[in-house]
Amino acid sequence: MTHREIMEALTGLLLAMFVAMLSSTVVSNALPVIVTDLHGSQTGYSWIVVATLLTMTASTPIWGKLADIFSKKMLVQSALVIFSIGSIAAGLAGSMSTLIGARAFQGLGIGGLTALVQVVIASMVSPRERGRYSGYIGAVFAIATVSGPLLGGLIVDSPLGWRGCFFVTLPVAVLAFFTLQKTLRLAVVKRPVRIDYAGAVLIMAGISLILVWVSLAGQSFDWLSGISVVLVGGGLALIAAAMYVEARLASEPVIPLRLFRDRTTALATGASVMIGVAMFAATVYLSQYFQLARGMSPTEAGLMSIAMVGGLLLSSIVSGRVITHTGRWKRWLVGGMVLVIVGLALLGSIDAHTPLAVVSAFMVVVGLGLGATMQNLVLAVQNNAAPADLGAASSLVAFFRSIGGSVGVSVLGAVLAHQVSGSVTEGIRGLARRGTISPEQIAEMQHSTGDIPKLDALPVPIRVLYENSFGDAVGHLFLVSVPFAVLAFICVVLIKEVPLRTTLAATADSDENVDQAADVAKEARR
Template sequence: MELDAPSSRLSEREILKALAGLLLALFSAVSSTLIVTNAVPSIVTALGGSQAQYTWLVATSLLTMTVSIPLWGRLADQFDKRKVVQAALALFAAGSVAAGTSPTIEMLIGMRAVQGVAMGGLLATAQAIVAGIVPPRQGGRYGGYIATVMALGTLCGPLIGGAIVDTAWLGWRWCFFVVVPFAVVSLVILNRYLRVPWIRSEARVDYLGALLTTVTAMTPAVWVTFAGRAFPWVSWQSAACLAGTFVAGVLLYLAERRHPDPVVPLSLLRRRTTALAIAGSAAVGMVMFSSIVFISQYFQLARGYSPTEAGLLCMPMMVSTTLASLGSGHLITRFGRWKGFLVGGSAALAGGLAMLAVLGSGPPLWYVVASTVLVGLGIGVVMQNYVLAVQNGAPADRVGAASASVSFFRSLGGVMGMSVLGAIVTHAVSSAQGYGPAVRDAYAGATGTVFAVSAGLATISLLAALAIKAVPLRA
C-alpha cells in the first residue's frame, strides 16, 4: 500500500474551489447524457439514419458508461484520483468534439460510446474525491451539492438540447460542442486546486468480467435490433445470437467466481434483499431511460411539437422525479421506514406507464403530461431507495460493492430496455414513409405499445418491493 497525501486537509475555501471544478464536470456529464433526447429526431434526419440508429444513439453511451464505471473505480483506487478524473475529462472533451464533427451516423454512435466511457469515469470518481477532501461530518452537506447539480443536469439537458436544435444559427452539432468549454474550464480548475490524499489499493481490475458483461448485454440487444429486418426471427443468425449470449453468460459466471474483485459480485447476489433490489432496480432502469427518450419522440413525431416544446413538455416529469426523490428521502430519514415507499413508488410507476399505453388513441395533452408526472413520481421514489434497502442489509465491509451492484444493474437494465423497446418502435414504423398523418399515427401507436410493455416491466419492480423484507434502518 502506497500513500501520497498532502500534509494537511484543504481549507473550506480550497474545498469549494476544487468542488466547483468537480461539479462543473458532473453537470457536463449528466446533461450530455440527456441533451440529445430532444435533438435525436433532427440528428437522425440530418445524417440519414434509421429508427434503429435512433435508439443506439442513446443506448450506446449508456452501455459504455455502465460497463466502464467499475473499471474507473478500480483505477481511482490504484492511481492518483486527480489524474484519473482529468483523464476522464480530457476523453470526454475529445469525444464531444469528435461527436459534433461526425459526418455519418455510424461515426456519431461510435463517438457517443467514447463519451459514455468518459462519463463513467466522471461519475465513478466524483464521490471518491469528495470523500477524500471533505471531513466526514461535512460529507452530507457537500453530497447535497452533488445531488443538486446532478438533478439540474437531468432537468436542463433535454431543454438545452431542444433549444439548440431550434436555433437556426446553431444546429444539432452544438449539442455536443456546448459541453466542451465546461469540461475545459473544469479541467483547469481541478488541475489548479484539487489535491486528494492517495492510498494505493491492492484491488485488481476485472477486465475480463467487464468484457464478458459487455458481450452478454450487447448480443441480445443487437439481436432484437436487427431480427425481423436484416434476418428472420427464426434463423441461424438468431440462433447464433442466443447461443452467443448463453456462452458469454456462462463464461461471465465462471470468471466472476474466481476474481477477487469482480465487476458482478456473485456472493452478494445470494442475499435475498440484494437479489430482489437488483431485480427491481433493473426493471426500473429498463423503463426509466426509455420513458424519457420515447415520450420526447412522441411529442415531436406524433404530435408535431418542436424540440424546445418537447423539452418543456417533458419538464413536469423531470421535476416530479426530483421532488419525489428529495421528499421520499427526507421522510424515510425522519421515520426510518422505506418498504412502503418502494411499494407505492413502484405502483405509481406501473400505473403511469399503463395510462400512457393509450397514446395511439390520441388522448388530450393534459392527460399525457399528467401520466408522465405519475411516472416521474414513481421513478423518483424507487430509484435511490433500492440502493438504500441494500445498504441497510449488507455487511459493513460490503456496503460499497452492494450499492454499486444495484446501480450497475439499473444502468444495464436501461441498456436492455432501450434496445428492446426501441426495436418495438422500429418494427412498428418500418412500413410508414414520409411525414404525413399515417407516420404520426404509426409513431403514436408504437409509443403506446412501448409504454404498455413498460408497464409490465414495472410490475417486476412492484413484485420485488412486495417481496423484500422490511428491516428498520440502522442508526
C-alpha cells in the same frame, strides 16, 4: 482540508459531474432531428443511447479500481479529456455509424466522471461530514436533469443545430479541468488491486450481442435464422463465461456474486433492472412521440419533459426528507412502484390525438413513482450491506439499472420500429388503393418505411400516416413496459424492511463486519 479548500475542489468536481449528467439529458430532444439528418433508422435511434450506456456501465467499476492505483486527480482529468474527444467526434459525425462509435467513446469518459467524483469526495470528506456536501451533488443532478432537455431543444432550434448539443458541454469540461488542476490536492494512496478486465469485457460483449440480435432481427434477418442462432448462442456463451470468471477466477470481480446471497440486495437488483427498462422507455421515446407524432419542435418537446422531471424531483426530495425523519423506506418503494405501473398503463392509452394536458398528467404520475423508487432502492441496499461491502453493493444496483436501461432501449426500439414499419407499409398500400396518393409521390419518398423521415418533406397524407403510426406505437411501448414494472413491484414487496441505521455501526461491530465480509470473500473465491 478546510471547508474552504473542500468547497474550492468541490466546484471542479461538481462541474465535472454536471458535464456527465448534461451530456445524457441535453441530447434527448435532439435525437429525432439527428437521426433524420443522418438518414438513420429506428434501430440507429436506439443505439445512440445504448452505445453510451454500455460503455459507461462497463467502465465505471474499472475506473473505481484505477483510483486505487493512480492519482485520482489525474484520472478525473483523463475522463474529462476522453469525454471531450468523444463529444467533438460526435458533433462532427457525418454518419450514424460514426456517431454511435463516438457516443460509445464518450461513454467511457462519462463512466469515469460518475465513478470518480464520488470516490474523490469520499477521499476528501469523512463519512460523518459527507452529508453536508451531498446536497450540492443533488442540486447539480437536478439542474442537469431539468435544464438538459430544454437546453437541447433550444440548441437544436438555433443556428448551432443538433451538433451544438455535443459542443455545448466542452467549455464546462475545460473549466472543470483547470479548476481541478488548481484546487484539488490529494495524496496518492495506493493499495494492491486486481482489475477484472475479463469480467467487464465478457459481460458487455455478451449483452451487446443479445442487443444487436434484438435490434436487427426481423428487419436485417429473420428471427429464426442462422445469424440469430450465432448472435443468441454467442451472447449466452459469453455471459456464461463471464459468470464463471466472476465466481471462480476474479479476485475482485466486477459483479461480486456473493452479494446476491443477501435477499435485499438480490431483490433490489432485480427491481433495478426492471425499473431501468421502464425509466428509459419513458424518457427516450416520449421525446420522439412529441416531435414525430405531435409535430412539436425540439424546444417544445423539452418544455413538455418538465412534467415528468418535476414529478421526479418532487417525490425524490419529499421521500428523502420523510425517510430521514422516520427511518422507514419500504412504503415509499411500494407506493412509488404502484404509481409507475399506473402511470405507464395510462401512457399506454395515448395516441397522436390525446390532449397534451392529459399526456402531461400521465407523465407526472410516472415521474412521482420513479422519484420515490430509484434512489431509495440504493438506500435499502446500503442500509443492509456490511460496511466492507457498501461500495460494491451500491454500484451493483446502479450497474444493473444501466444494463436494464440498455436492454429496455434496445428492445423497445425494436418493437417501435417493427410496429411503425408495419403500420406505415399497410397505410401506404391503403392510400394507394384509394387513390389518395399517386405512384409518383410514393417514388419521391427517399427512405424506407423503417427509417425516420423528415415529416415536413412528405406529402400531407403520408405525413399524417406517420404521425398516427408513431403515436399509436409509442403508446404500445408503455403497455409493453407495464409487465416489467409489475415484476419490479413484486421484488419490492418481497424486500424485508430494516429500519435505517442511525450510525455507521460501532467500531467493534464495523471491524467484525469487515472480518466477516473478508471471510465470505475468501470462501467465495475458493
